[in-house]
Amino acid sequence: MTLAMTLALGFFALPVKAETSQVDEIQKFSQDCREGKMHLYFDCSCLKDEYIEHREKLGLDASPSLVRSYLGANCKNGDGIAAQMNEKCLKQPAYLPKGHDPETFCSCYSRNFKSLFERWDGVMQPTLEVQFKSAARLKCQDPEAYKKVYGDRFGQ
Helix, strand or coil, X not given: CCXXXXXXXXXXXXXXXXXXXXXXXXXXXXXXXXXXXXXXXECHHHHHHHHHHHHHHHCCCCCHHHHHCCCCCCCECHHHHXXXXXXXXXXXXXXXXXXXXXXXXXXXXXXXXXXXXXXXXXXXXXXXXXXXXXXXXXXXXXXXXXXXXXXXXXCC
């Protein structure tokens, strides 16, 4: 069955012959996206569509975690994560490097993280997020040190 043969069920687009368990699985995924931190990084509506597509490709035997592992590269919400990171940065003055204006540094930090995040064409993993945060911080704190450490690794 193709995605063209779908039935609108509330705000979920599901295959016409979707089993109740599939409906529940997709509803849970959408709820997790909206209520967890996923919505800060991704467009939940787009992710839901990708989830349905990959569920269909991988088949019913694939676990929900396997389906999730294929998601995200096309549904990034760079503005959402940048706003959240800027707000969090400003609320944590101990995190700021000495001698840097909080507004300027946090804006730079969140903007650079957004740029790294949006350029990455893979799925975001926690270790990669830490690398991006470290790179964004260093680029704003000491651009010369950033060039020495990262060079053009991130294409910036």
